[in-house]
Amino acid sequence: MVEVKRSYGGVSAADRSAGRRAKLLEATIAVLADEGESRTTMTAICARAGLTERYFYESFASRDEAIVAALDAVAVEIASVAVQAIADTGGDPAERLRAALTAVVSLVASRPDKGRVAVVESSATPELRVRRHALLGSFAELVAQEADSLFGDAAWPAERAKVHGLVYAAGVAELVAAWIVGDVELEQDELVAAATDLFVAVARRH
Amino acid sequence: MVEVKRSYGGVSAADRSAGRRAKLLEATIAVLADEGESRTTMTAICARAGLTERYFYESFASRDEAIVAALDAVAVEIASVAVQAIADTGGDPAERLRAALTAVVSLVASRPDKGRVAVVESSATPELRVRRHALLGSFAELVAQEADSLFGDAAWPAERAKVHGLVYAAGVAELVAAWIVGDVELEQDELVAAATDLFVAVARRH
DNA sequence: ACAAACTGACAGGGCATCCTGTCAGATAGG
């Protein structure tokens, strides 16, 4: 297939391709959230995106690559709103963490499909678990860092802080997952309050 | 196929059938741990068990049923060693929880395949997640209960305790998963110590 | 207007798995 770039519908070739990729990514997120990983076939993604299989291979080499890209996109967005919220909030580390939690919970509340991909479907396959683990790890570090600046000498030593951060991040992820699914009946602010309290609890050494 | 029960090889029909089922369950656990959920096909399970496909349908109606049964078996075993350890250990609730953690960690250390099924592959499919969630929930309740008897008035109210228990159980599950995979370099007793400290932390209200 | 590129629809081969059926050899009970 000879690829000679040309504009079409008033849109450049690069923009069209990028647009199709974005459509496919959104469709992948939607199918993942609605149908689960095993039913997220190339055919299903293309049908949801309203594109034919040929354009799938334009953006992704395989079904797995699309799924990984979808999770990456969601993970980056979640991490970014969290980091942004921390950067925008001054003062008390606990307040900063509450702001980050609020931002993340708001995101997954307004886009449950993204939340579902991030905390539910993200452990479906080995390849996805690598991403999930990396995301949890970055949150764990962030938590450990805030814990240190919150309690100083009263905080856990660095090695322990990493472990506690991981347990905290994974636990909150599960809590959010249960909340999205409806297994935990809490208001949004109660969810954030519980997670904030838990942060204080795991951050301080006794 | 007419089924007339008769002994064979000095073993009754019921015992032979039960033996095959046990073989298939063990094989399912092994394949799940080695190959992951998506590669745990009926063919692979049968090959690992050394049995032919016909006998698969004698015990299970589908691949999914076998996988669920395998996870259930592992979950029951883990929950049972935990409960047993708590029952066998008197006095301080924190000590009892440490005993339970030691028992569980010992089990997954001696049988990493079972550990892998319980904490890694258990979130691969929606059907498995139901089991995982139930298992986490029972641990969460157990944790909440011990927390209450440890701190009394200083413990969190019941509703919060459930949430904290879930976060704790899920966090520890992730920690154990990371430990099994080798992402967390800790001795077995350090792992138990960290988890015990965290229990105390999430149990007490400040 | 015309050729080339772009797009969407769809067909069909390839592959892995599920699931059923057959068949020969081994074993139990009369």
Added chain:
DNA sequence: CCTATCTGACAGGATGCCCTGTCAGTTTGT
């Protein structure tokens, strides 16, 4: 010893998805 049952091996159709190729119709640039 002989027949019926049990067992393991394997064959083959059915299904669902992957992936490539074709084709007709639309849009662009000359």
